[in-house]
Amino acid sequence: MKLELLWLLVGIVIGAIATSSCWLSWHYAKKKWNRKLRKRSQHVFKVRSIHSLKSWAKNIQQNLQQDLQPKYRDQNGNGFIEHDSERLLWENIIESAPIGYIQVDQDNHLNIFNQRAATMLGIMNPQQGLLRKPFLLQVIRSYELDHLIEQTRSQSMGFQVDWVFHPAIPDPVDPVPQQGRPIRAYSIYLEHGQVGIFLEDRQEAIAIAQQRDRWTSDVAHELKTPLTSIRLVAETLEPRVEPSARIWVERLLSEIERLTNLVKDLLDLGQMDVGIEPHLQISEVNLADLVRSVWTTLEPLANRKKVSLQYIGDETITLRIDESRIYRLLLNLLDNSIKHSPALQCITIKASIVDSKVHIETIDAGDGFPEDALSHIFERFYRVESSRTRSGLDHGGSGLGLAIAYQIVLLHKGTITARNHPETGGAWITIALPYQNPTTSENLQTSQPLRK
Known part of the structure; x- marks a missing residue:
């Protein structure tokens, strides 16, 4: 009986050792595989985080300059792509992009635009819009956009501008009120006078900011009354406390004054948001x-x-x-x-x-x-x-x-x-x-x- 119990204990120990060895081998292999994956992923995904429309557009411009270099040049020295596959890939990327894009040539003819840009800028009949290569002014009437293109072309570098785009009235005889759309645009220079414009619809962002400002104004209004009550209590207690402790009441009053001024500033900002200017002394x-x-x-x-x-x-x-x-x-x-x-x-x-x-x-x-x-x-x-x-x-x-x-x-x-x-x-x-x-x-x- 004792011999059987001894062999049972030996079997349990051997099983535990074998299990531990298998687990350690698996754990080591897993760590080795993870290190290999991290190394490969760092090699493959060397892409900086995109924090703004400006940085995104600059990345696209660098990729275009590297990937779409002209393979041949014609007699006038103008470059062209050896195959149309790169151009087709670029157009597919632009059409799938989460922002709008338009592109004009050196004479301000509208060459490229995607569906998002057509929606933002009110371009009619986008499917047939580029068959005749119209001038940009014929399709989109915007002083800010024209100025951005000319600035980019004259200085051969990108610029950013924010403005509210107001679409042209389609029928002056029967005008329909057109709502302005806040837009952020960033331009890139594409050589030979061509300019690309990336367009970001800011309508949702501005609506969220306005909602935040209204909420802040409401909170400031609610804080005004309790702050006044706390100040009255502190002023009442000040002459009744010991002289050694009076400095703490003075500090309390100072902080209340600071909070009161902050609330007043928030209320003034809220009034200016709705067009009410505070009275100036x-x-x-x-x-x-x-x-x-x-x-x-x-x-x-x-x-x-x-x-x-x-x-x-x-x-x-x-x-x-x-x-x-x-x-x-x-x-x-x-x-x-x-x-x-x-x-x-x-x-x-x-x-x-x-x-x-x-x-x-x-x-x-x-x-x-x-x-x-x-x-x-x-x-x-x-x-x-x-x-x-x-x-x-x-x-x-x-x-x-x-x-x-x-x-x-x-x-x-x-x-x-x-x-x-x-x-x-x-x-x-x-x-x-x-x-x-x-x-x-x-x-x-x-x-x-x-x-x-």
Whole structure:
């Protein structure tokens, strides 16, 4: 009996060892196969992620230049494809693409378009549309599209433009209201004067953005009442607490004030979305004094990083502006500059008068903006991904600061642009505001450092 039990245990041990060996062999083979698959997949799928219409179009242009190189040239030096198979493949890709595409020759004849482009631009009878190679203007009437083609052809490089396309009325005698369609277009230069245009329908994206903005406005409206109640409670408690604890109540009131201003800004943005412009309290304001006032507010934050400010411009420039709103504008811009500036750096504000406008420039030495983010900088809730900045740091923020700055400038009938400064590499924001007293432009400019 004992001998049988011993052989049973030996059999169990041998079976366990065999099972483990099989499992280890299978596991090793699986890992080896996975490594081989990953290696092959990395070799085959060397394709960058497509983040925008612009990058997608550039990839297509590079592929066209490589794959559709002319095999022969005629007597005039014009290239042509050896076989029609490559051209047929290209046309099939364009027809199956999720975006619209049109192509014109050097004389602006419409040579190619797909069904999506015909739907977006209202091209009638797309099946027979190219039998006679019509001029683009005969089929599509759009100043923005014409200008994009000419710009691309004259500079031999691609450009991007956003506009609202309004189809032509088919029957002027019996007009039917035509709804505009927001479109984003990116052009590519195809040599010999030919231009290709990729078209993206932005209608759904804009509808989603409008829905988001309405939701934000509704939430801000609901937050207004409870914030007022919390402020009243905090103000009531402030004189009743111990002096040592009063600093916490003051900090609470400061945060409530910040949230109240944010809610007010959101409500103002919501009103402007529906065409209601907030009332401006216009007064004469000295620009240099206003900059110093803003910097005084931000000085504790700047001192932590040992960041200084330099004002370059005429000390006597005065503007007719809403002081509180321009104060908020400068506060947002300088706050961003401080957050993104390295330690021991200087932020510069330049003021100059050009063509009856005051130009206010803020320049820092921070990370700057990624090139593909420049067209979105002033959009609400847009934040640059931390992985796309050179430092890789996430500086936080709600994504509303520059959007609010943009709306404040519009309220003052001005313009604002964002670029990267060629010398510092940091953010370069330029604001142009109307100036009612251009004779002072003859004054000499001076440089004045602030709060070093």
